[in-house]
Amino acid sequence: MASVEEKLGTLNFKNDHQSHIAIPDPKICLTQCKDKPCTKVCPAKVYDWVESQKKIVIGYENCIECGAARMICPFNNIKWEPPRGGFGVSYKYG
Amino acid sequence: MAEEKFDAIIVGAGPAGVSAAIVLAKAGINAVVLERGEYPGAKNVQGGILYTKMLDEIIPEFWKGTDPAPLERYITEQKIMLLSKDSAIHIGYKSDKWKGEPHNCYSIVRVHFDRWYAKKAESLGAQIYTGVTVRSLIKQNGKICGVKTSEGDELLADVVIACDGVNSILAQSAGLIDEWRPEEVALAVKETLELEKEKIEERFCLDGNEGTTFEMFGKITEGMLGYGFLYTNKETLSLGVGCKVSHFQKTGITPYDLLENMKQHPILKPLIRGTKTVEYSGHLIPEGGYNSMPPLYADGFLVAGDAAQMVNPSHREGSNLAMTAGKLAAETVVEAKNKGDFSSRALSSYQKKLRQSFIMPDLFDHKDLEEEIESRPELLTDLPEIVSQAAYEYFNVDGRSKREVQSAILKRVFRHRAVRNLIKSELTFKNVMGLFKGAVKGAFKFKSLAKGN
Ligand SMILES: Cc1cc2nc3c(=O)[nH]c(=O)nc-3n(C[C@H](O)[C@H](O)[C@H](O)COP(=O)(O)OP(=O)(O)OC[C@H]3O[C@@H](n4cnc5c(N)ncnc54)[C@H](O)[C@@H]3O)c2cc1C
Ligand code: SF4
Numbered sequence: 001m002a003s004v005e006e007k008l009g010t011l012n013f014k015n016d017h018q019s020h021i022a023i024p025d026p027k028i029c030l031t032q033c034k035d036k037p038c039t040k041v042c043p044a045k046v047y048d049w050v051e052s053q054k055k056i057v058i059g060y061e062n063c064i065e066c067g068a069a070r071m072i073c074p075f076n077n078i079k080w081e082p083p084r085g086g087f088g089v090s091y092k093y094g
Numbered sequence: 095m096a097e098e099k100f101d102a103i104i105v106g107a108g109p110a111g112v113s114a115a116i117v118l119a120k121a122g123i124n125a126v127v128l129e130r131g132e133y134p135g136a137k138n139v140q141g142g143i144l145y146t147k148m149l150d151e152i153i154p155e156f157w158k159g160t161d162p163a164p165l166e167r168y169i170t171e172q173k174i175m176l177l178s179k180d181s182a183i184h185i186g187y188k189s190d191k192w193k194g195e196p197h198n199c200y201s202i203v204r205v206h207f208d209r210w211y212a213k214k215a216e217s218l219g220a221q222i223y224t225g226v227t228v229r230s231l232i233k234q235n236g237k238i239c240g241v242k243t244s245e246g247d248e249l250l251a252d253v254v255i256a257c258d259g260v261n262s263i264l265a266q267s268a269g270l271i272d273e274w275r276p277e278e279v280a281l282a283v284k285e286t287l288e289l290e291k292e293k294i295e296e297r298f299c300l301d302g303n304e305g306t307t308f309e310m311f312g313k314i315t316e317g318m319l320g321y322g323f324l325y326t327n328k329e330t331l332s333l334g335v336g337c338k339v340s341h342f343q344k345t346g347i348t349p350y351d352l353l354e355n356m357k358q359h360p361i362l363k364p365l366i367r368g369t370k371t372v373e374y375s376g377h378l379i380p381e382g383g384y385n386s387m388p389p390l391y392a393d394g395f396l397v398a399g400d401a402a403q404m405v406n407p408s409h410r411e412g413s414n415l416a417m418t419a420g421k422l423a424a425e426t427v428v429e430a431k432n433k434g435d436f437s438s439r440a441l442s443s444y445q446k447k448l449r450q451s452f453i454m455p456d457l458f459d460h461k462d463l464e465e466e467i468e469s470r471p472e473l474l475t476d477l478p479e480i481v482s483q484a485a486y487e488y489f490n491v492d493g494r495s496k497r498e499v500q501s502a503i504l505k506r507v508f509r510h511r512a513v514r515n516l517i518k519s520e521l522t523f524k525n526v527m528g529l530f531k532g533a534v535k536g537a538f539k540f541k542s543l544a545k546g547n
Pocket of ligand 2: 023028036039047076
């Protein structure tokens with residue numbers, strides 16, 4: 001079984017130094033969000049709950065820009081916008 | 095690029111935006127396309143089946159000549175598979191009628207296609223700027239009159255056509271939509287699998303450049319509303335699966351595991367044996383359809399394609415709707431330019447054009463389909479197994495008489511909780527009345543038709 005990391009390895013990214021994704025209120029993740037759907041629904045595993053830091057760490061460099069992040073957080077706590085012009089993923093086949 | 099003024103700004107160089115650009119270029123309108131990808135297609139994912147008719151109306155005979163579209167295979171066979179955990183029921187249609195030109199549809203590699211389509215538009219006079227992300231609209235006295243980019247540049251125009259796809263920032267910025275709800279969109283993941291041309295043709299029984307398509311329902315979506323697909327390209331296969339975002343949310347199933355499990359399905363495994371994954375991709379598909387469409391025009395503003403939920407998922411049509419909508423939006427702009435009036439009243443003829451095309455009737459007729467399926471979860475969970483078991487018994491020879499086997503199958507099917515629930519939910523007063531009304535109406539229609547003859 002190929003892992004999601006291996007799948008992402010097939011892609012080309014041109015990463016911006018600044019993230020196009022933010023979690024405005026990390027406290028909500030910690031205190032109110034039991035299921036943390038962002039860690040499961042995102043097809044590029046961009047959102048990872050790091051227990052030692054007690055917060056979601058955003059791997060925006062792996063974002064394949066599907067846009068699901070805009071609607072998967074039940075608390076509306078993900079701010080996602082398309083990367084700046086020319087940055088982000090570039091598909092070869094699509 | 096600061097403070098330039100155009101007749102029209104098109105945001106997005108997908109099928110909707112490029113189609114609009116071609117129509118405007120041919121009419122001599124000063125328009126520009128802004129695309130956030132490094133090149134057209136860089137951000138775009140499709141299954142991808144391209145329907146001939148709608149593109150032919152924009153680029154006549156695009157499949158031939160000196161600069162033909164990069165098409166993979168012309169489709170002569172379409173199959174539907176209902177999968178249980180270890181079996182499949184196939185329904186399919188293959189026809190020699192689809193061998194002749196113009197072909198009904200083709201498989202495409204979306205990035206190759208988008209690059210060609212954008213170049214074609216440029217050769218016809220369109221201007222396309224890539225690597226430009228639009229962040230918001232510029233409004234003046236309530237009228238939309240331009241866009242602002244992520245780099246802070248402002249571009250002005252009489253009209254902005256939003257062809258920015260399912261994640262439309264523009265329709266939001268215009269105040270036409272809020273965020274889509276997770277019920278209104280599907281999330282699809284896909285892999286492009288490399289395989290030698292000869293092997294593809296042998297494995298799928300294809301003559302030369304013929305192609306085949308599979309849509310797959312049942313076990314592979316784990317009870318979520320959605321389906322898988324497998325399409326043949328020249329030297330690759332496109333394999334993917336998409337389900338409603340709300341169902342991913344509810345079940346906690348990860349999209350990549352869903353895809354990976356699908357690849358391990360005993361019926362699919364031999365079809366993709368020996369392939370190498372050359373690309374993984376993911377994209378949203380707007381599936382709210384007619385019920386989710388935003389207002390399609392405002393002062394100085396039009397919306398076309400995925401940005402306006404113009405997808406007919408039950409027929410896997412989207413790119414063709416986007417092309418026709420882009421074309422109709424551009425034709426509306428040409429009329430507006432001639433009148434010198436870009437008000438919402440002048441632009442409202444876009445909606446009329448959509449109604450007269452196949453787009454609105456198709457979206458309207460399929461508007462409640464998904465909801466109806468969702469209200470009967472048995473269809474997704476139990477039914478594939480029940481039907482598959484019935485087929486197994488029907489074809490299996492085990493020494494019982496056919497009579498015995500058939501009555502055993504019927505008994506088991508009708509005693510199943512899921513089937514009983516389904517029948518119960520269908521046998522409501524409203525449905526029975528509906529059937530009765532339909533029958534009476536049909537009888538009258540038949541009578542009047544007979545009289546007419
Ligand atoms: C997995 C999958 C399979 C599919 N299969 C089929 C199929 O077999 N047949 C079919 O007909 N349809 C299919 N579809 C649907 C089809 O792909 C879409 O309906 C079609 O691409 C819509 O075209 P569009 O031009 O409206 O949007 P898009 O193709 O999404 O184009 C939008 C463009 O706008 C750009 N953009 C977005 N935001 C901005 C911004 N802010 N600034 C600048 N540029 C921006 C994007 O980069 C993109 O190039 C499929 C979709 C998916 C995801
Ligand atoms: S779903 Fe939203 S609230 Fe929950 S962990 Fe993710 S970002 Fe935080």
